[in-house]
Amino acid sequence: MKSCLSVCAVFGFYLLSLTPALAANANVAAGQAKAAVCAGCHGADGNGGADPLWPKLAGQQSEYIAKQLADFKSGARKDPIMSGMAAPLAPADMKNVGVYFASLQAKPGAAKDAELVKQGEKIYRGGNAKMAVSACMSCHGPSGHGIPPRFPKVSGQNAAYTQKQLLAFKSGTRNNDSEVMTRIAFRMSEQEIKAVSEYMAGLH
Numbered sequence: 001m002k003s004c005l006s007v008c009a010v011f012g013f014y015l016l017s018l019t020p021a022l023a024a025n026a027n028v029a030a031g032q033a034k035a036a037v038c039a040g041c042h043g044a045d046g047n048g049g050a051d052p053l054w055p056k057l058a059g060q061q062s063e064y065i066a067k068q069l070a071d072f073k074s075g076a077r078k079d080p081i082m083s084g085m086a087a088p089l090a091p092a093d094m095k096n097v098g099v100y101f102a103s104l105q106a107k108p109g110a111a112k113d114a115e116l117v118k119q120g121e122k123i124y125r126g127g128n129a130k131m132a133v134s135a136c137m138s139c140h141g142p143s144g145h146g147i148p149p150r151f152p153k154v155s156g157q158n159a160a161y162t163q164k165q166l167l168a169f170k171s172g173t174r175n176n177d178s179e180v181m182t183r184i185a186f187r188m189s190e191q192e193i194k195a196v197s198e199y200m201a202g203l204h
């Protein structure tokens with residue numbers, strides 16, 4: 001009993017001393033501190049703000065968030081607001097901010113237009129064989145939760161934001177995607193983009 005106590009105590013101490021080193025890789029608390037300035041647009045709980053063009057970040061994958069911030073900073077993804085917000089962040093900050101937003105609970109979104117949802121569901125689940133548009137769920141998952149580290153969560157997002165991104169991929173003004181989304185969106189009609197965006201808003 002006595003020897004177990006001392007062994008456990010030593011082992012416990014070893015674990016305690018190890019934990020901060022592991023957490024230093026990507027630190028939720030450090031990310032939260034850096035994210036104070038983000039709350040005005042992305043929400044105190046990460047679920048977005050007053051403008052539907054300000055995306056929800058809660059529950060988004062940490063690697064995807066870090067990549068987008070690096071892309072905004074380098075100019076690979078262009079947005080006048082976000083390039084300014086990302087500019088002061090170091091790569092470690094981007095990782096920390098990513099794990100912080102990933103740790104927040106995503107609130108479910110809601111689709112409004114049942115007819116659009118029906119059209120959008122077909123595209124999301126089956127693609128569009130005629131125009132060689134892949135089923136969205138093959139990369140973003142059947143519930144839109146994405147597949148880390150490359151394929152982001154797209155469920156529950158504001159439809160207006162999703163629509164804006166798909167139109168930007170289609171026109172090539174957003175092209176930080178290794179040509180995956182630009183090729184897909186290029187073959188989609190504006191009506192299909194509107195429908196699939198509405199469907200994904202209610203997906204959970």
Ligand code: HEC
Binds near residue numbers: 082
């Ligand atoms: C003044 C409003 C505003 C502030 C403050 C702001 N953002 Fe943004 N953010 C936006 C807008 C608008 C977009 C969408 C840009 C676009 O349409 O491509 C965006 C997009 C993003 C994205 C991409 C999301 C996705 O799904 O691809 C990330 C990540 C992000 N912001 C992180 C942050 C972080 C981290 C901070 C704080 C350091 C921050 N933002 C502060 C307005 C803001």
Ligand code: HEC
Binds near residue numbers: 154
């Ligand atoms: C072959 C895999 C693949 C398929 C199929 C795919 N996507 Fe994507 N999608 C990606 C990748 C990778 C990204 C991230 C690009 C980046 O890093 O900026 C992405 C990003 C997105 C984004 C941006 C998310 C954000 O928060 O800004 C949207 C919206 C999206 N995809 C919708 C769709 C829709 C709708 C379909 C079906 C018509 C689809 N995707 C099919 C791989 C895929």
